[in-house]
Amino acid sequence: MTRKLSAGPTALSLIPLIAGAAWVGCGGGEPPSDEGTVSDAPPQFETTEVAEGVYQFRWIGHNALFVVTSEGVVAFDPISVEAAATYAEEIRRVAPEAELAAIVYSHRDADHATGAEVLREAFGADVPIYAHENADGPLREAADPDLPPPTSTFAETMTLAGGEIELHYLGRSHSDDMAVAFLPAHGLAFAVDFVSRDRFGYQDLASFHFPDMFGAIEGLLEIPFETIVFGHGPSGDRAAIERQLTYYRDLDAGVRDAVEAGLSEDETAATVVMADYSHWDRYDDWRELNVRGMHRKLSAAGVGEDGEGEHGEGGEEREGEHGAGREGRGEHEGEGREGGGEHGGEGGHGEGEEGEESGEYLGRAETWDATRRGARLVLSYDPAREAFAGTVENTTGETLCAVRVEVHLSTGTELGPTERTDLAPGGSTAVEMAAGGEAFERWTAHPEMSACAAR
Structure with missing residues (x-):
C-alpha cells in the first residue's frame, strides 16, 4: 500500500496559489506564473505511507523512515538540522499522540545522521540513539553537537519495540557501520547508500569496500523483505537488489x-x-x-x-x-x-x-x-x-x-x-x-x- 499524505495547514508542503501571495512553497522551483500554474519541480519534502504505520520522509534527495510502533515512533536518519525540524513536524502530524521512542542512524555520514538533537529537543532530551558500534568512536572524536554519538550500539543484530524492528549489520559496504532495518510484520527493509534502485554507485566509490560489498548485498538478500526503501531515490523490491548486485x-x-x-x-x-x-x-x-x-x-x-x-x-x-x-x-x-x-x-x-x-x-x-x-x-x-x-x-x-x-x-x-x-x-x-x-x-x-x- 502506498499513500501520499498532504501536509496539514501549517506544513510547508502547502503551495499557496492565492494571487499576489508570497512564494513559500517547498519545491525550490520557479514561483507560480501569472496564469497560476506551478512548476513541475518536486516539493522540498514529502511524507509517504509505504506500509501501515510506516512512513518514508523525503527531504530533497534524501530519504528517512519512521515507524509507529507499540512503544512509540522510531525515526531513522534525521538527515540535517533543517530537515530534522520538518521531520519532527511530520511525525507530530502523522502520529500526534505518539512519543518518539528512538532515533536510529543507518550510518554515521553527516548527510544522513545530522540533526538528532533537533528531534530530541522536539520530543525529549532522553530519546535514545542507536547505531552500529563502529559509528560510536568516530562520532565521539568528531564531537559535533549536531551529530551526537549513539547512546546504545550493537554488533551484529538488535531488535527494537519488542521485535517490531530488527537492525542488521551485514559487514562493510559503503561504510563500516551500516545498519539495515527490517520490519518483519511488513516485509519491509530500509537500506542506505550501498544499494538503490537502478542507480550507479556514488561517484568514484571511494568509500565503498570491495569485495566486502558483494557479501553485504548478498546478506541483504538473505533478509526476507519484499519491499525496500532506500536512502536515495524510489523504493524497490528484491529484484532491484539483485540488479544492484549484478551491476x-x-x-x-x-x-x-x-x-x-x-x-x-x-x-x-x-x-x-x-x-x-x-x-x-x-x-x-x-x-x-x-x-x-x-x-x-x-x-x-x-x-x-x-x-x-x-x-x-x-x-x-x-x-x-x-x-x-x-x-x-x-x-x-x-x-x-x-x-x-x-x-x-x-x-x-x-x-x-x-x-x-x-x-x-x-x-x-x-x-x-x-x-x-x-x-x-x-x-x-x-x-x-x-x-x-x-x-x-x-x-x-x-x-x-x-x-x-x-x-x-x-x-x-x-x-x-x-x-x-x-x-x-x-x-x-x-x-x-x-x-x-x-x-x-x-x-x-x-x-x-x-x-x-x-x-
Whole structure:
C-alpha cells in the first residue's frame, strides 16, 4: 500500500496559489506564473505511507523512515538540522499522540545522521540513539553537537519495540557501520547508500569496500523483505537488489579485464562503458567515475600484476558467489554487457594459449584462437562482410553452460554478446557478429559462461 499524505495547514508542503501571495512553497522551483500554474519541480519534502504505520520522509534527495510502533515512533536518519525540524513536524502530524521512542542512524555520514538533537529537543532530551558500534568512536572524536554519538550500539543484530524492528549489520559496504532495518510484520527493509534502485554507485566509490560489498548485498538478500526503501531515490523490491548486485559484479568483471589487459585508468574509463546500464540514474554523471574508482581499487589490490589477478582490496582470493573469484561469479555472471562474470580468464594467457586476454589486441587481419576454461574460440574478421565469424568449441568432457562470445574493438565499441548456448562435450557452435562498418584497427575477444544450474 502506498499513500501520499498532504501536509496539514501549517506544513510547508502547502503551495499557496492565492494571487499576489508570497512564494513559500517547498519545491525550490520557479514561483507560480501569472496564469497560476506551478512548476513541475518536486516539493522540498514529502511524507509517504509505504506500509501501515510506516512512513518514508523525503527531504530533497534524501530519504528517512519512521515507524509507529507499540512503544512509540522510531525515526531513522534525521538527515540535517533543517530537515530534522520538518521531520519532527511530520511525525507530530502523522502520529500526534505518539512519543518518539528512538532515533536510529543507518550510518554515521553527516548527510544522513545530522540533526538528532533537533528531534530530541522536539520530543525529549532522553530519546535514545542507536547505531552500529563502529559509528560510536568516530562520532565521539568528531564531537559535533549536531551529530551526537549513539547512546546504545550493537554488533551484529538488535531488535527494537519488542521485535517490531530488527537492525542488521551485514559487514562493510559503503561504510563500516551500516545498519539495515527490517520490519518483519511488513516485509519491509530500509537500506542506505550501498544499494538503490537502478542507480550507479556514488561517484568514484571511494568509500565503498570491495569485495566486502558483494557479501553485504548478498546478506541483504538473505533478509526476507519484499519491499525496500532506500536512502536515495524510489523504493524497490528484491529484484532491484539483485540488479544492484549484478551491476557491481559486472563492473568488477569489466574493469578487471581491462586491468589484466594492461589498460590505464583513462583507457579503462573510455572502454568500459557499461552499456546495459545506460538507462540507470546517474549514468552520465557517475559511470566513468565508477569505472575509475574500481580501476584504482583493483590496481591497488595487485590485479594484473604478473597475471595474478588478486581479488579484493587486500589482494585476497575470493570464492563462491561474491563476484570476485573467477570461478565464483556463478549464475549472476554476464547479465550486463560489460559484466560478463567470467571476463579475464585465469590471468595471463590461460592454459598457455596465445592471445587470450594477454593484454595485446589483434590486428584486423589476425585470427583469434585461444581457449578459456575449456571453451576454444576461433574467430576472424571478414572485411567483405564487415563481420566477425568463427566457432566456439567445448574441449572438455563436461557440458559448458550458457556460453556466449563478446568482441571488443580498439575504438571502444563492444560487439555482442551472442546468445547463450549450452555446449555438450566436444560440441561447437557458429559465432557471427556484424561490426557495422566500424573503423577499428585492433580487436580482442573472449567467450563467457555461467555455472550450470542443477539438473
